[in-house]
Amino acid sequence: MPQRTVLHVKGLSTSFNTPEGIVRAVDGISFTLQQNRCLALIGESGAGKSVTALSLLRLVPVPGKITGGQVCLEDCDLLKLPTAAMRTIRGKEMALIFQDPLASFNPVITVGSQFVETILTHEPVSKATARKMTFAKLTGVGLPAEQVYHSYPFQLSGGMRQRAAIALALALQPRVLIADEPISFLDVTLQLQILGELKRQLEENRFTLLLITHDLAAASTIADDVAVIYAGRIVEQGPLQQVFGRPKHPYTNALLRSHPSFGRGRRLEPVEGPSPSPLHLPAGCAFHPRCPEMLPCCCNAAPELLGAAGEHRVACYRFNTLGIKSIGTEAVRA
Amino acid sequence: MGHRFLRDPASLTGFLIVGLLLLTALFAPLLAPHDPEPVSLAERLLAPGGEYPLGTDGLGRCLFSRMLYGARVTLGYAFVVLMVTLFVGIPAGLLAGYCGGFIDGVIMRLVDIILAFPNLVFALVVLGILGPGLLNAMLALAMLSWVSYARIVRGIVLSIKEKEYIAAARVSGSRGFVLIWRHVLPNVLPPVAILATLDLGKLVLAFSTLSFLGLGAQPPTPEWGMMINDARPFMQTFPRLMIIPGAAIALTVLGFNLLGDGLRDALDPQGYAGPADRREETRLPNAPALKGGA
Amino acid sequence: MKRYLLNRLLILIPVMLGVCFITFLMVELTPGDPAEIILLKRDIGVTPEALAVARRQLGMEGPVLQRFINWLGRAARGDLGYSYTSGEAVAKEIFRRLPATLELAAGGLLVMLFLALSLGILAALFPRTAIDHLSRLTALLGASLPSFYLGLLLICYLAVPSPYLQVMGLGGLSHLLLPSLTLGFGLAAVYARLLRSSLLEVLQLDFIRAARARGLREAVVIGKHALRNALIPLVTVFGITVGGLLGGTVVVEQVFAWPGVGRLAVQAIFDRDIPVIQGYALFMALIYVLVNLAVDISYRYLDPRIKLGRKETG
Ligand SMILES: Nc1ncnc2c1ncn2[C@@H]1O[C@H](COP(=O)(O)OP(=O)(O)OP(=O)(O)O)[C@@H](O)[C@H]1O
Ligand SMILES: [Mg+2]
Numbered sequence: 001m002p003q004r005t006v007l008h009v010k011g012l013s014t015s016f017n018t019p020e021g022i023v024r025a026v027d028g029i030s031f032t033l034q035q036n037r038c039l040a041l042i043g044e045s046g047a048g049k050s051v052t053a054l055s056l057l058r059l060v061p062v063p064g065k066i067t068g069g070q071v072c073l074e075d076c077d078l079l080k081l082p083t084a085a086m087r088t089i090r091g092k093e094m095a096l097i098f099q100d101p102l103a104s105f106n107p108v109i110t111v112g113s114q115f116v117e118t119i120l121t122h123e124p125v126s127k128a129t130a131r132k133m134t135f136a137k138l139t140g141v142g143l144p145a146e147q148v149y150h151s152y153p154f155q156l157s158g159g160m161r162q163r164a165a166i167a168l169a170l171a172l173q174p175r176v177l178i179a180d181e182p183i184s185f186l187d188v189t190l191q192l193q194i195l196g197e198l199k200r201q202l203e204e205n206r207f208t209l210l211l212i213t214h215d216l217a218a219a220s221t222i223a224d225d226v227a228v229i230y231a232g233r234i235v236e237q238g239p240l241q242q243v244f245g246r247p248k249h250p251y252t253n254a255l256l257r258s259h260p261s262f263g264r265g266r267r268l269e270p271v272e273g274p275s276p277s278p279l280h281l282p283a284g285c286a287f288h289p290r291c292p293e294m295l296p297c298c299c300n301a302a303p304e305l306l307g308a309a310g311e312h313r314v315a316c317y318r319f320n321t322l323g324i325k326s327i328g329t330e331a332v333r334a
Numbered sequence: 335m336g337h338r339f340l341r342d343p344a345s346l347t348g349f350l351i352v353g354l355l356l357l358t359a360l361f362a363p364l365l366a367p368h369d370p371e372p373v374s375l376a377e378r379l380l381a382p383g384g385e386y387p388l389g390t391d392g393l394g395r396c397l398f399s400r401m402l403y404g405a406r407v408t409l410g411y412a413f414v415v416l417m418v419t420l421f422v423g424i425p426a427g428l429l430a431g432y433c434g435g436f437i438d439g440v441i442m443r444l445v446d447i448i449l450a451f452p453n454l455v456f457a458l459v460v461l462g463i464l465g466p467g468l469l470n471a472m473l474a475l476a477m478l479s480w481v482s483y484a485r486i487v488r489g490i491v492l493s494i495k496e497k498e499y500i501a502a503a504r505v506s507g508s509r510g511f512v513l514i515w516r517h518v519l520p521n522v523l524p525p526v527a528i529l530a531t532l533d534l535g536k537l538v539l540a541f542s543t544l545s546f547l548g549l550g551a552q553p554p555t556p557e558w559g560m561m562i563n564d565a566r567p568f569m570q571t572f573p574r575l576m577i578i579p580g581a582a583i584a585l586t587v588l589g590f591n592l593l594g595d596g597l598r599d600a601l602d603p604q605g606y607a608g609p610a611d612r613r614e615e616t617r618l619p620n621a622p623a624l625k626g627g628a
Numbered sequence: 629m630k631r632y633l634l635n636r637l638l639i640l641i642p643v644m645l646g647v648c649f650i651t652f653l654m655v656e657l658t659p660g661d662p663a664e665i666i667l668l669k670r671d672i673g674v675t676p677e678a679l680a681v682a683r684r685q686l687g688m689e690g691p692v693l694q695r696f697i698n699w700l701g702r703a704a705r706g707d708l709g710y711s712y713t714s715g716e717a718v719a720k721e722i723f724r725r726l727p728a729t730l731e732l733a734a735g736g737l738l739v740m741l742f743l744a745l746s747l748g749i750l751a752a753l754f755p756r757t758a759i760d761h762l763s764r765l766t767a768l769l770g771a772s773l774p775s776f777y778l779g780l781l782l783i784c785y786l787a788v789p790s791p792y793l794q795v796m797g798l799g800g801l802s803h804l805l806l807p808s809l810t811l812g813f814g815l816a817a818v819y820a821r822l823l824r825s826s827l828l829e830v831l832q833l834d835f836i837r838a839a840r841a842r843g844l845r846e847a848v849v850i851g852k853h854a855l856r857n858a859l860i861p862l863v864t865v866f867g868i869t870v871g872g873l874l875g876g877t878v879v880v881e882q883v884f885a886w887p888g889v890g891r892l893a894v895q896a897i898f899d900r901d902i903p904v905i906q907g908y909a910l911f912m913a914l915i916y917v918l919v920n921l922a923v924d925i926s927y928r929y930l931d932p933r934i935k936l937g938r939k940e941t942g
Binding site: 542 | 639643644645650651653655669771774776777780781783784787788807843868872873874876878879882893896900906908912917934
């Protein structure tokens with residue numbers, strides 16, 4: 001199947017200007033999303049996953065600011081769009097699903113009218129048509145449309161709510177769907193159902209899915225590609241089989257070992273050491289204080305994300321011989 | 335606590351205003367150049383300056399002296415009403431919360447009935463029975479404002495009754511009102527202190543309102559609200575006769591409000607005060623809302 | 629919902645009875661015999677026989693409870709007695725003047741809502757800016773300025789120089805503006821701050837971000853989604869405000885020579901005209917209690933979580 005790039009992110013950076021100092025929550029990350037494929041963005045808490053998602057939609061809360069990069073939807077750089085034009089992208093071309101399914105809906109307005117409101121904002125259709133579209137979408141995710149339409153969010157169960165959130169996000173057939181930890185508030189059986197739903201929608205509709213998660217198992221069931229993010233930077237990226245099967249970066253390795261289904265017979269080992277403080281990131285590779293295979297050069301400059309094998313790329317001096325040479329000699333000299 | 339309180343410019347301002355007012359009220363006889371009451375028609379409406387720092391009013395009385403004594407009247411009576419309020423409201427709340435049952439029912443129904451009238455309307459009812467007058471106005475305000483203390487104290491007693499250490503105290507043998515005294519009162523005092531400070535402002539406001547209507551202080555008492563009413567005929571020719579007492583009332587109420595808010599932040603009694611940004615939010619629901627008099 | 633309403637009404641019964649009893653007691657507690665006053669007013673000689681007749685007519689015979697029941701019965705039929713001074717039926721007099729008071733209260737309410745909404749929303753949208761400080765200052769002023777003082781200042785410095793604003797008595801909008809402003813200002817100030825903090829809190833919530841992520845216009849996000857949620861906690865406080873509004877009319881009517889029931893009541897206190905005060909108190913309490921009931925019910929409609937919470941699973 002020929003791959004069609006829908007979204008191309010280049011060097012996206014977002015920082016928060018807090019009273020304590022500048023937090024570089026997202027620091028120059030790049031990736032592409034292909035139609036009908038799913039990229040899983042994985043990383044521990046505070047790595048910058050949610051900020052990435054919000055940056056794509058230009059919804060970073062104050063004091064946050066996108067400081068650089070490009071977010072190209074097909075040929076259009078979203079970061080250069082005027083505010084009003086950006087609004088027509090949100091919900092219509094690029095939709096977002098939240099971790100807490102309650103968070104997607106206004107608690108005091110019925111689910112149905114939130115669908116209708118969204119459709120009417122973007123499409124020149126009658127209220128009756130919007131209503132019909134809503135029913136179709138709700139039925140499409142396996143919900144009893146009539147009942148859900150008239151319900152308030154709190155009247156639905158967690159699973160139903162998240163299905164409704166998926167239906168709402170897909171209501172206008174967006175080209176990009178971003179799901180920020182869509183299953184972590186649900187219990188295990190529901191998690192599988194929702195993942196299945198996302199997968200089914202991905203197969204049936206034309207869009208691309210950016211799945212944000214720290215659940216490696218979830219990523220492995222649905223993703224085609226994986227990007228591992230650490231302290232605001234992507235440290236490893238590539239097709240699922242390669243990244244999970246032959247992880248290169250020590251952090252990916254540690255992450256996989258810490259997970260029950262990938263630890264495979266070995267003892268579970270949590271990633272050692274504390275997460276870095278976002279205000280005082282270590283110089284060089286941000287992972288080096290926790291890295292079991294640290295090299296002397298790792299504390300000097302951050303390694304670049306370079307090809308390891310085919311599409312598989314990694315930002316680590318162990319696999320970046322060029323980097324070791326150039327920086328290593330500097331380190332020796334210094 | 336004291337540090338935090340005095341470092342906040344708002345509460346410091348409140349503290350200074352209230353302090354200054356108290357001093358004025360205490361030393362009014364020493365500070366005032368004239369007797370505030372006797373009428374001297376020959377010296378009507380004199381301009382400020384010389385013998386009369388703020389001039390004289392429509393009946394030739396020294397405005398400055400009347401202002402100083404007015405602080406005494408306003409603060410003094412507000413304070414007396416507050417004392418009566420506390421002496422009725424706190425025991426009523428303790429009794430209702432501690433005894434429960436029938437007594438609680440009676441007290442709370444009474445509270446409900448009083449709250450069924452808009453505040454100022456209730457004051458008018460009391461004054462309708464008793465007739466206008468300073469003492470009657472005080473009584474009316476006292477009958478109104480004990481209600482909020484009874485409610486607050488009752489609520490605290492009820493919530494504390496649930497807690498374990500009261501049960502433990504029961505087991506260890508302290509009983510009845512001794513129990514309340516030991517455990518409930520310390521919890522009751524901070525919110526009551528805050529409420530009382532804010533209430534002083536509200537009482538000053540309500541008191542001057544009643545006097546303005548002619549239902550409170552009677553001539554020749556130097557009372558600020560009444561002075562404003564007296565100044566109405568000269569409103570356009572001699573506006574200072576109205577502006578000065580009005581500003582004094584506003585300043586007094588402002589002082590108590592700032593002080594009360596500051597106290598709330600400093601004492602922060604469990605959950606009765608919110609974070610600084612939400613200050614106002616916690617004030618309203620349990621405040622006595624004498625605002626009706628404003 | 630029905631059950632809640634029924635409960636709420638059941639609680640109201642003893643309260644309203646209490647209100648009536650207190651109002652009724654006014655005659656009992658005031659010195660002076662109403663029968664005698666009536667006779668004097670009507671120029672009938674005060675003889676024991678005439679007094680007895682008048683007493684019977686006034687339902688003043690028998691023990692207190694009996695008299696209370698008599699009084700209640702007459703009040704229920706709209707007979708609140710006759711004014712000592714004008715001799716007119718109290719209910720009639722109050723009904724004649726009530727519209728003016730309600731007009732004033734409505735004007736004050738509108739001013740309050742307008743000021744509170746605009747100041748509160750602006751302050752929440754631009755926290756810690758000049759406009760926020762301005763709204764805080766206004767709130768402090770509003771809570772501290774006595775309304776009669778504010779009214780007089782407005783007359784002195786706005787109405788007198790302006791050819792458009794009228795200050796005395798009833799009339800069109802030009803008459804209503806300043807009294808409404810006087811009445812609404814103090815209450816608005818408090819609400820503006822309440823709304824600010826409530827709105828600031830709601831704006832942090834995820835569903836606001838979600839609404840933006842769906843591409844809704846900012847005006848819809850703030851005006852519909854945020855405001856609706858932010859107003860819910862304020863509704864509970866609204867009942868108290870109505871009390872302030874109703875009580876406040878007394879003062880404002882006095883300042884602006886507004887011919888409403890408040891002026892009537894104050895004058896009645898000076899005249900010791902007990903039936904008028906009784907009628908006034910009864911009407912005000914009734915309006916206040918009914919408005920509070922309406923507020924309670926609307927609160928349940930505004931927040932479906934309370935309205936439906938118990939019936940459905942969730
Ligand atoms: N409003 C904010 N103000 C200041 N810093 C922020 C803000 N929001 C996020 N950050 C910073 O951005 C960094 C990334 O946060 P983000 O929410 O993207 O993490 P995450 O990867 O989504 O984690 P989680 O798994 O917990 O959701 C955090 O370390 C935090 O310090
Ligand atoms: Mg997140």
